[in-house]
Amino acid sequence: MTELDNQQRPSATETVRKLLRADILAGTFAPGEQLRQEELADKFGTSRIPVREALRHLEAEGLVTLLNNRGAKVVSFTSAEVIELMEIRIALECRALRLAIPNMIQSDFDEAKRILVEYDKKSDPAQWAEMNWKFHETLYIPCNLPRLLSLIEGNYGQVSLFVRAQVSMASGKKTPQEEHVDILKACRAGNVEKAVDLLEAHISNTKKALMVQRRRSR
Amino acid sequence: MTELDNQQRPSATETVRKLLRADILAGTFAPGEQLRQEELADKFGTSRIPVREALRHLEAEGLVTLLNNRGAKVVSFTSAEVIELMEIRIALECRALRLAIPNMIQSDFDEAKRILVEYDKKSDPAQWAEMNWKFHETLYIPCNLPRLLSLIEGNYGQVSLFVRAQVSMASGKKTPQEEHVDILKACRAGNVEKAVDLLEAHISNTKKALMVQRRRSR
DNA sequence: CGTCCTCCTTTTGTATATAATTTCGGCAAA
DNA sequence: TTTGCCGAAATTATATACAAAAGGAGGACG
Numbered sequence: 140m141t142e143l144d145n146q147q148r149p150s151a152t153e154t155v156r157k158l159l160r161a162d163i164l165a166g167t168f169a170p171g172e173q174l175r176q177e178e179l180a181d182k183f184g185t186s187r188i189p190v191r192e193a194l195r196h197l198e199a200e201g202l203v204t205l206l207n208n209r210g211a212k213v214v215s216f217t218s219a220e221v222i223e224l225m226e227i228r229i230a231l232e233c234r235a236l237r238l239a240i241p242n243m244i245q246s247d248f249d250e251a252k253r254i255l256v257e258y259d260k261k262s263d264p265a266q267w268a269e270m271n272w273k274f275h276e277t278l279y280i281p282c283n284l285p286r287l288l289s290l291i292e293g294n295y296g297q298v299s300l301f302v303r304a305q306v307s308m309a310s311g312k313k314t315p316q317e318e319h320v321d322i323l324k325a326c327r328a329g330n331v332e333k334a335v336d337l338l339e340a341h342i343s344n345t346k347k348a349l350m351v352q353r354r355r356s357r
Numbered sequence: 358m359t360e361l362d363n364q365q366r367p368s369a370t371e372t373v374r375k376l377l378r379a380d381i382l383a384g385t386f387a388p389g390e391q392l393r394q395e396e397l398a399d400k401f402g403t404s405r406i407p408v409r410e411a412l413r414h415l416e417a418e419g420l421v422t423l424l425n426n427r428g429a430k431v432v433s434f435t436s437a438e439v440i441e442l443m444e445i446r447i448a449l450e451c452r453a454l455r456l457a458i459p460n461m462i463q464s465d466f467d468e469a470k471r472i473l474v475e476y477d478k479k480s481d482p483a484q485w486a487e488m489n490w491k492f493h494e495t496l497y498i499p500c501n502l503p504r505l506l507s508l509i510e511g512n513y514g515q516v517s518l519f520v521r522a523q524v525s526m527a528s529g530k531k532t533p534q535e536e537h538v539d540i541l542k543a544c545r546a547g548n549v550e551k552a553v554d555l556l557e558a559h560i561s562n563t564k565k566a567l568m569v570q571r572r573r574s575r
Numbered sequence: 576c577g578t579c580c581t582c583c584t585t586t587t588g589t590a591t592a593t594a595a596t597t598t599c600g601g602c603a604a605a
Numbered sequence: 606t607t608t609g610c611c612g613a614a615a616t617t618a619t620a621t622a623c624a625a626a627a628g629g630a631g632g633a634c635g
Contacts, residue, residue, distance in 0.1 A: 223502045
């Protein structure tokens, strides 16, 4: 048994934190939006104390910003900061993949494959985001480093606030799905260097797509 | 002006957080030690509320662990977890260095050099840790990605809880200081691949030294 | 002699209350 | 119209109060 089977009953603070994070990631609270403590306390049926503690935690996670006497806002990134998140993705996820590949077993490949197949069936862009994360996560889990995985997940959470539907394919380039297939193939072949290179290119492509997208929306 | 000139006067919560973190990193509170809220509140001259909020933040940072109705402890890592921190160092710091080198200017080299010289003058192992961090930080700062730098700093904070005096050199290997010199030289030469490889080896050596050290202390 | 139960103490978790700060509307003056 | 300055209302920050849970000493029972 690991050390993580502690909490018997979740505290109010943890409940609020979990629900609030889900709301933020689901877009219920938009980036930049003010989060009023009393409102949240009402919504979650607690006093403001657990709300404030949850906000402090989410602040450290990078999902909200707290200013002195001015409360909390959902984070809102500048273009440069979103690019930065992609650099962090490259750093963390490429390392995780590198360490994961030697540990992969058949069921990991099967699971990844299954997700890709399901991916193609879904038509709702909102679900693509979910599938995309599932696929990537599946590739990294075998590295067996929970803290690294948790950093990746936290960073990805911030990313997903801004990279809602990442459909875009630069003209003539491969689609993200095609890239997924290629990455999985390299993993299967045990070709660490190739897989990592492909992953870096994959994330880099998202980064570039974002740069274009953001440049347009001025 | 950036976005970080907000806080006019720091709140009690932030003050407590900063001081408590300093205490933890300085070893005033040892890993595994219980942190009593009332005690901390007294020490910092506040009520327990700011203390609790600071603890929530530090929990998210990974410096303390909170258990339900059982309060906070300074984190205490298993051997495997310390190894994991080094993997995260490799992921984050190698990427930062890679992105930093193209942006380095003369004053960056000068500063790094200055730190290395000072390094040799100090005899107190406690100061080595500080110098070591300063040197690494100096190399990464030119990447100009504040979030990445903040992740690196947070991770390094956890590392420094357990890697007090990293003097050890495996027999026949280079000392950490010699490795520092080599890394800096590669940076000066603009040789990104070599510098990153050296850095990875450098961190890996620390990792290996830790593995030996921990194996002994059983 | 050891184990388990109970009660008391300590400590944590959350609600309520109070203080301090910001925000905003209105009014006056330029 | 615009600017700037009150002052009330809203909102946040912190303290205090109370409730709930954990920890520990002592005693009953095997």
